[in-house]
Amino acid sequence: MDELTPAQVVELREDLRALEVELQESLVATADGVKPVDLDEPIGRLSRMEAMQQQKMSEANRARTQSRLRGVKRALVMTDEDYGFCRTCDDPIGYRRLKARPESALCIGCQSELEKR
Ligand SMILES: [Zn+2]
Numbered sequence: 001m002d003e004l005t006p007a008q009v010v011e012l013r014e015d016l017r018a019l020e021v022e023l024q025e026s027l028v029a030t031a032d033g034v035k036p037v038d039l040d041e042p043i044g045r046l047s048r049m050e051a052m053q054q055q056k057m058s059e060a061n062r063a064r065t066q067s068r069l070r071g072v073k074r075a076l077v078m079t080d081e082d083y084g085f086c087r088t089c090d091d092p093i094g095y096r097r098l099k100a101r102p103e104s105a106l107c108i109g110c111q112s113e114l115e116k117r
Contacts, residue, residue: 001094001107004084008095012084015102016076023069030062071103086110 004012075083084093086107093107106114 001092003092004095004098006080008098009080009083012095012098012102013076015099016072019102020069020072020076023065023072026065027062027069030058030065068103071105074105075103 084098085091086093087105088110089107091107091109093104097104097108104111
């Protein structure tokens with residue numbers, strides 16, 4: 001895998017900042033959906049279960065978004081020398097992978113090792 005060019009680092013950092021804003025906005029926008037279901041509200045049994053299911057799903061979504069946002073923030077504080085290299089094996093992560101997920105901290109090899117466990 002090739003190391004990033006300085007221009008690619010600049011570009012990916014812009015992607016990271018845009019992603020940070022996007023994820024933060026999505027957390028604000030979904031904040032209403034995770035209010036606890038009001039059990040006293042006179043809705044039917046089924047719709048209450050549906051509402052709780054909905055809430056679980058939106059909580060899971062938000063947890064994913066929050067963890068991605070943490071990754072983005074971690075990547076943003078990295079120096080240009082560190083950014084783009086695998087946290088585990090120190091190999092270049094590669095532009096294509098970073099373009100898809102600029103917050104990637106692992107190369108594809110280490111990432112799939114991690115997911116196997
Ligand atoms: Zn690696």
